Amino acid sequence: MAQMNLLHAINNALDLAMEKNDKVLCFGEDVGHFGGVFRSTSGLQDKYGKERCFNTPLTEQGIIGFANGLAAQGSVPIAEIQFADYIFPAFDQIVNETAKFRYRSGNEFNVGSLVIRTPYGGGIAGGLYHSQSPEAYFTGTPGIKVVVPRNPHQAKGLLLASINDDNPVVFFEPKRLYRASIGEVPEEAYEIELGKAEVVSAGSDVTLLGWGAQMEYIEKASDMAKEIGISCEVVDLRTLLPWDVETIAQSVTKTGRLIISHEAPLTGGFAGEISATISEKCFLHLESPISRVCGLDTPYPLIQEKEYIADHLKIFEAIKASVNF
Amino acid sequence: MAQMNLLHAINNALDLAMEKNDKVLCFGEDVGHFGGVFRSTSGLQDKYGKERCFNTPLTEQGIIGFANGLAAQGSVPIAEIQFADYIFPAFDQIVNETAKFRYRSGNEFNVGSLVIRTPYGGGIAGGLYHSQSPEAYFTGTPGIKVVVPRNPHQAKGLLLASINDDNPVVFFEPKRLYRASIGEVPEEAYEIELGKAEVVSAGSDVTLLGWGAQMEYIEKASDMAKEIGISCEVVDLRTLLPWDVETIAQSVTKTGRLIISHEAPLTGGFAGEISATISEKCFLHLESPISRVCGLDTPYPLIQEKEYIADHLKIFEAIKASVNF
Amino acid sequence: MNRPEHNAGTSIHQASFISGQALSIPTLRVLNDDGVVIDGAQMPQIDQALALRIYDTMAYIRVLDERMVSAQRQGRVSFYMTCKGEEASIIGSAAGLSDDDMIMAQYREHAAIRYRGFTSDNFMNQLFSNGKDLGKGRQMPIHYGSNELNYMTISSPLATQIPQATGYAYGQRLQGRDAITMCYFGEGAASEGDFHAGLNMAAVLKAPTIFYCRNNGYAISTSTDEQFAGDGIAPRGVGYGIETMRVDGNDCLAVLLAVQTAREYVLAHNKPVLIEAMSYRLGAHSTSDDPSGYRSKEEEELWAKIDGVLRFKAWMQAQGWWTQEQDDALYAKYREEVLNALKVAEKVAPPTLNELVSDVYSDVPTHLQQQLSELKQHIAKYPAHYPAAKESH
Amino acid sequence: MNRPEHNAGTSIHQASFISGQALSIPTLRVLNDDGVVIDGAQMPQIDQALALRIYDTMAYIRVLDERMVSAQRQGRVSFYMTCKGEEASIIGSAAGLSDDDMIMAQYREHAAIRYRGFTSDNFMNQLFSNGKDLGKGRQMPIHYGSNELNYMTISSPLATQIPQATGYAYGQRLQGRDAITMCYFGEGAASEGDFHAGLNMAAVLKAPTIFYCRNNGYAISTSTDEQFAGDGIAPRGVGYGIETMRVDGNDCLAVLLAVQTAREYVLAHNKPVLIEAMSYRLGAHSTSDDPSGYRSKEEEELWAKIDGVLRFKAWMQAQGWWTQEQDDALYAKYREEVLNALKVAEKVAPPTLNELVSDVYSDVPTHLQQQLSELKQHIAKYPAHYPAAKESH
Numbered sequence A, B: 001m002a003q004m005n006l007l008h009a010i011n012n013a014l015d016l017a018m019e020k021n022d023k024v025l026c027f028g029e030d031v032g033h034f035g036g037v038f039r040s041t042s043g044l045q046d047k048y049g050k051e052r053c054f055n056t057p058l059t060e061q062g063i064i065g066f067a068n069g070l071a072a073q074g075s076v077p078i079a080e081i082q083f084a085d086y087i088f089p090a091f092d093q094i095v096n097e098t099a100k101f102r103y104r105s106g107n108e109f110n111v112g113s114l115v116i117r118t119p120y121g122g123g124i125a126g127g128l129y130h131s132q133s134p135e136a137y138f139t140g141t142p143g144i145k146v147v148v149p150r151n152p153h154q155a156k157g158l159l160l161a162s163i164n165d166d167n168p169v170v171f172f173e174p175k176r177l178y179r180a181s182i183g184e185v186p187e188e189a190y191e192i193e194l195g196k197a198e199v200v201s202a203g204s205d206v207t208l209l210g211w212g213a214q215m216e217y218i219e220k221a222s223d224m225a226k227e228i229g230i231s232c233e234v235v236d237l238r239t240l241l242p243w244d245v246e247t248i249a250q251s252v253t254k255t256g257r258l259i260i261s262h263e264a265p266l267t268g269g270f271a272g273e274i275s276a277t278i279s280e281k282c283f284l285h286l287e288s289p290i291s292r293v294c295g296l297d298t299p300y301p302l303i304q305e306k307e308y309i310a311d312h313l314k315i316f317e318a319i320k321a322s323v324n325f
Numbered sequence C, D: 001m002n003r004p005e006h007n008a009g010t011s012i013h014q015a016s017f018i019s020g021q022a023l024s025i026p027t028l029r030v031l032n033d034d035g036v037v038i039d040g041a042q043m044p045q046i047d048q049a050l051a052l053r054i055y056d057t058m059a060y061i062r063v064l065d066e067r068m069v070s071a072q073r074q075g076r077v078s079f080y081m082t083c084k085g086e087e088a089s090i091i092g093s094a095a096g097l098s099d100d101d102m103i104m105a106q107y108r109e110h111a112a113i114r115y116r117g118f119t120s121d122n123f124m125n126q127l128f129s130n131g132k133d134l135g136k137g138r139q140m141p142i143h144y145g146s147n148e149l150n151y152m153t154i155s156s157p158l159a160t161q162i163p164q165a166t167g168y169a170y171g172q173r174l175q176g177r178d179a180i181t182m183c184y185f186g187e188g189a190a191s192e193g194d195f196h197a198g199l200n201m202a203a204v205l206k207a208p209t210i211f212y213c214r215n216n217g218y219a220i221s222t223s224t225d226e227q228f229a230g231d232g233i234a235p236r237g238v239g240y241g242i243e244t245m246r247v248d249g250n251d252c253l254a255v256l257l258a259v260q261t262a263r264e265y266v267l268a269h270n271k272p273v274l275i276e277a278m279s280y281r282l283g284a285h286s287t288s289d290d291p292s293g294y295r296s297k298e299e300e301e302l303w304a305k306i307d308g309v310l311r312f313k314a315w316m317q318a319q320g321w322w323t324q325e326q327d328d329a330l331y332a333k334y335r336e337e338v339l340n341a342l343k344v345a346e347k348v349a350p351p352t353l354n355e356l357v358s359d360v361y362s363d364v365p366t367h368l369q370q371q372l373s374e375l376k377q378h379i380a381k382y383p384a385h386y387p388a389a390k391e392s393h
């Protein structure tokens, strides 16, 4: 075990993957010598050479197109998009190509080895172009997996599982936690199974569900609720596509209440999908409406970020409302 | 009044808009002399000249970037994307630029005059790249409006309203109905208000909600239900963003049941958002779980299209299940 | 003067433009319009066997295209696209490759997969989306692909294969393969952002790729003067620092020579090459299109006269490698073969319903298993309505 | 021979490449490295008043950049970017325009909006995201914009403004405006697909745009040799059939001459021009960056020696238009002005909470009104936690 922050954990996972398999390549804007603007690929070019860890020209559609080709060829590309806000020029390559490569060819070809890493989310005074949480643009796309870790231990295990998984994965990294989240992480390689939610702490009155950086607020709200005698079951979804309906349905069947919280705007966010599905599955068990505590339906603001964020206080209020419905 | 099919109605709306305001421009791939691959801009170049109705080079990101610039400048661009399946190269220009133009500049600049027209949907043996219904990729994007008409009369009125609206609109045209849907359409200009759902036929047992080409299946299922004594309230959402929560909530409050049907895959589709919202608003009125009758969570198939489609029989079965819950 | 490097170079002191037409790139030709080798022209590496394989493919594709256009008119297939007019360009270029090279094409290059050995059954199974289609009946007709033949399955969204080809080639180089990637695309597709990304990345990252642009005058109804204002696509190669050639796409020998030369260069230097082949789409864009709305018969006839198949055949005959009798026999043989394959393929059962949810992921995840089983239950209630119900018994 | 047009042109009969380095585009220079006019060099249209306006802007921006980098280090603003090293390029080019021309910039061109009259208060209000910011405090520092000054609000996603500039200019032309669009971007941004789309469309659709590429050697840590393999960005213009110029970006007179010449051409011919200005980002990419990790002090010093502000100042002094005393006074004046404005702006109240939901649409739709009112109720419960609660009384 070692103390690592989330960046170290990512860097460590990449290092282990590159060490083990020389078909693993890391690339993207400023990823090479510089080690990425957040330094998550730091040291990898020195260790594995310029051919395996390198800067690309500044073109996200090119980066993912290139990565798709590499994956189809049999390499194991790990492509970085510098900010999730800048993933959209690559949207066609992801949604029309990555996601449909295997299906359209009848499995003559696939890009299952591909991983796309990208830092997402707010809380860093980044305004509307350095704060977005675009996961719901991807969760409506059959053929890819979508993964979001909440801390260093999860990040390493989920990233290694994503690299080894035989399906393309979009891996969102909570950049607010890159240095802020620190924890014990095994030094050797290990995997955390994709497609499984984790019950972070058991409870009986209400289920709180989220992913990524949002888990911090959720846990804080759960603590506040505990103080006033409300027992929350906290669940981290971890893999958003395909997602673990069963674990969530089980939890809600037990608690009778569900609150989902994400950073992205409410309308069209992934909480809607979860709410709709769980309503269907748990209709007779629900004691209050499933509630969503999310960003407002606006672009991500700058100066009013504190007000905008779906923070612990908003979640706490939703918990009380749900229990007192 | 005149008999028009959906294509004629679109063409007629464009004609009237170009006649009235010489700042209105129509462009896109093959839109000029040829009149578009579906012929919706037929005759417009002859009438208004090559500067106002023209072919662009083959680049969707360019078309929408160009259109954003024109709109910011004060022109009224109506950009065509040849198939909705090919809108993704323009995704960054739409999601990061069109949608955020006014907000980010504090209204120093805006692209409110922009309309993006694009044929969407299946039922034409088009396979995974000529059949997609990508509306839910847009409904999670504050700053744009999303509109889908179901027939010629609606198409003309909604398109003219979209052109005159001071916000950018993504206008999805149900290509399966281009020639198949025929109806009486006023010859003069008229508008149908954006943001309002329409109760197509009143009923008491269950609310059926959809948009675009899917309304045909919904109405057919409603007829089948009537024959076995179930009274359906059929509602066409028409504008998906921002959407008319009130009308739907009112209807569901009355009927106690809601079935939403769309062509796009279930997971991450817009039905999830509607279900989540209506569950919250109508929790105590719901007599059965809100059900979603949608495409399967796969790319759009070719040879198994009939099986894949959320057709009237599947909706009919859902109606029975809902009423008999 | 110790001027920093990227501010060095020659200076001028009067404002003047480099003209947008500054680079005019000549066209490589070996055969004249009548199929006679031009005096002093360099010959590609070609012997009788190779020439016969090329010509055989030409004849086959002509037959296939003709036959399938009729089949479409008869309503037997939903859609078709021919490569009429571009056979010499496509087959000549495919013949310049090694079978290990990956081909990533746009859609109008079925002559190249045929050259590699795609059979009539392979073609027909795809065109009829039946249960034997390698692509499992999931894409519209003409979206061929074969792992065995190193021919990447066609994808409808234009130009996406261009940066992918760069990536594929980069992987080949890193793994020390003695193979390159051949990337075909139209002059229309070259307007997409993916073109720019793919070529620039290939130049910078040293990917052994041949970018082969089929400039056939049109993108559906859009003519080249509405597509670009420069001297075609070739000068863009220079913009990326890529070695570039333009070739008469209706001159099969010139095309073969260009690609052989390019392949050698690409392998030796681990650098990309751009080739622009000047040709003409003699047929409609697809069976959904009618070109009489946007171009003249005269223009079509002008191009028909310098057709690449005719010129190559004339050369073959002049070599004494081919006779009209052989020609007639070959066409007759292929007409029969294609028609027979068509009749067989029409009757092959479609893919099973299970294929509706397979290959979305490497395994079928729980939610798709569930959706499939619900679908099967639903179909069982309304068997008359769903084709799949008929197939299953 | 009656060969169809796009298969015409000169022929060759031996396979040979057009080299990727075939076009080497010279650099326009008027001033030598010491700021002396090169013998026989063409002069831009410039009089003392214009020269003073240019130099005034240079001095202002140097002061602003210096001051704000310190302010960022002190934690007074969250982020900043300088244009150090590129002042001559940016101001010289802005000075070649008319005030009616639209400027669509990337982010490092605040000297251009200053040249147009952006005040210290305007700058500071944006940098401090306060209630007087024209952009209503919604974007990170340095994302300036002003409708009145025809300066399009900066957008972080790179290169998106390039096809937008084409559209803007097309609209100007159709409406018969005597104005063009100036589009700035970095050599890094020129790798984006939007660059390709924007330039090609401008050439085909005849949009009166000047595309001005600031080639400053780096895109964050990525040097130009990892960005492209050709001779910079200029040869790409030729690929699109666009008239092209390369200019020494550290030579303000050459830049001014290039843009004046280009503007005249663009307006007269309704066609775009591409200009590549060779310069160097003397500072860090932004206050979040430390360039010592990816480049040498020596390289920086080489460029500092041929700094465009020094050269322009030397020329002004030689003209007898400027003295060191005036210089000292000007810098002192601006230091005071900027510092005062900073202190004022720091204390201006932030935008009201209502601005959180305005400008998403032209009106605030029902659902956003509701979200806002719920938010206000929530904030009322926890006033200590939310800055907006403090502002409201």
Ligand SMILES: Cc1ncc(C[n+]2csc(CCOP(=O)(O)OP(=O)(O)O)c2C)c(N)n1
Pocket (backbone or CB within 6 Å): B029, B058, B060, B082, B086, B089, C108, C156, C157, C158, C185, C186, C187, C188, C189, C190, C214, C216, C218, C219, C220, C281, C285
């Ligand atoms: C991204 C995208 N946009 C639009 C289309 C529709 N489309 C199919 S083929 C075509 C024209 C392609 O022209 P070109 O690249 O010159 O190839 P050619 O048909 O001439 O061989 C268009 C616009 C598409 N398939 N993909």
Ligand SMILES: Cc1ncc(C[n+]2csc(CCOP(=O)(O)OP(=O)(O)O)c2C)c(N)n1
Pocket (backbone or CB within 6 Å): A029, A058, A060, A082, A086, A089, D108, D156, D157, D158, D185, D186, D187, D188, D189, D190, D214, D216, D218, D219, D220, D281, D285
């Ligand atoms: C689409 C997109 N991708 C990535 C970024 C992150 N980013 C901001 S500036 C920059 C480098 C730009 O370099 P260049 O265009 O040369 O401009 P310079 O900073 O040198 O002025 C990058 C990668 C972005 N803002 N937008």
Ligand SMILES: [Mg+2]
Pocket (backbone or CB within 6 Å): C186, C187, C188, C214, C215, C216, C217, C218, C219, C220
């Ligand atoms: Mg073409």
Ligand SMILES: [Mg+2]
Pocket (backbone or CB within 6 Å): D186, D187, D188, D214, D215, D216, D217, D218, D219, D220
């Ligand atoms: Mg730069």
